[in-house]
Amino acid sequence: MRNDIININRKKSLIRSNELDKIAIDDMEHKSKVRTGFSEFSKKLYENTKNKILKELDATEDDWNDPKWQMKNRISTVDEISKYVSLTEEEYDNIKKVSDEYRFAITPYYFSLIDFNNPNCPVKLQSIPDIRELDEGGQLDPMNEEQSNPSGRITRRYPNKLIINVTNACPMYCRHCQRRRLIGKHDKNTPREDIDESIEFIRNNETIREVLVTGGDALLLPNNQLERIFEKLSDINHVEVIRIGTRVLSTLPFRIDEELTCLLRKYRVQLSTQFNHACEITPEAVRAIDLLVDHGVLVRNQMVLLRNVNDDKYCIQKTNEELHKFRVINYYLFHPKEIKGINHFQVDISKGLEIMKHLEGRTSGMCKPTYVLNAPGGLGKVPLVPMQNIECEDDGYKLITWENKTVRHKFTD
């Protein structure tokens, strides 16, 4: 009798297991079409362009791996682009026209990830000026940063945490940057007095337990300047956590070295970064991630949902799974903002919700970030959650599982 039950349960479990296999196999088929930084195609592309650039600039492998060399040799004019790819006259004119308005700069490293044969190459869309940037529509500062700035270069929208902007420079100017009004004009590190004023504000406000040091890209500051900031912040008793915001893991991974990781570890600095597509997760990026994680630095990803770059459920699943595999925490998926010059990246919220619904159950909980929208008026982030998952009924809740099966849960008195 008992054995019969065990046999029946085993049979039912096997049927269920096969059913789950079908779903997984279908997902795997779709995911296999997403290019990653480790696919053969990417490696060839990278080696090809890299060698062309090294030859053109008469540079060595050591130069390539040197972040200073990468910064000094950024590709920032249309003529530099045409040294490595043949542009049509129209493409040439369009890039020129846009870059007169919004400048661009691409590290040779990031440039070498571009597949110029694919008009929707995610790396290209994020880095090469696009004529649609000149379209009208969208606001300049929908976040109202000016009204969240109580002192120095602070942005404060929350009770116990705030941001200090330490620079407005970045290794690569993302075409989708929401802060392009501040970022895209000229590189400027925040003057020391403004940083010190910001730190004084924090020292005088015991409510602040967490400080985000960001930019631009905070890791464009030299180590000694970073250490000066970390030291002063750590000296404040009520500051419990320091976080740093940087995109170098995807745009300039060579910036991450032993000295920097030890510095971050020393002050227990946690790091937030931005990978938007699996093809940005390259062996170079993983070397940098490994160095950080091996030294005990927490690394979190804050992805931006972008039309044609990653607005596809399998693309996001694959990217998040790659990050999970390499020990990066999938923290946020940001809904893009309606800002002048980046409207061609806009996606409807329903698309983001559909992606989140797909991730539910289909993959590890560690691959499911929180989908958020930055509220207008500087009112903070609003989590966007698929609505249909929970409903109130007369005697309890109706819950919907990841496969859209209905279950019920009673009210508690």
Ligand SMILES: *Cc1c(COP(=O)(O)O)cnc(C)c1O
């Ligand atoms: C996003 C943000 C933070 C950090 O928020 P978390 O949800 O803790 O990551 C802090 N201050 C401002 C102004 C922000 O926009």
Ligand code: SF4
């Ligand atoms: S790294 Fe961040 S701040 Fe810099 S250009 Fe890209 S999105 Fe903007």
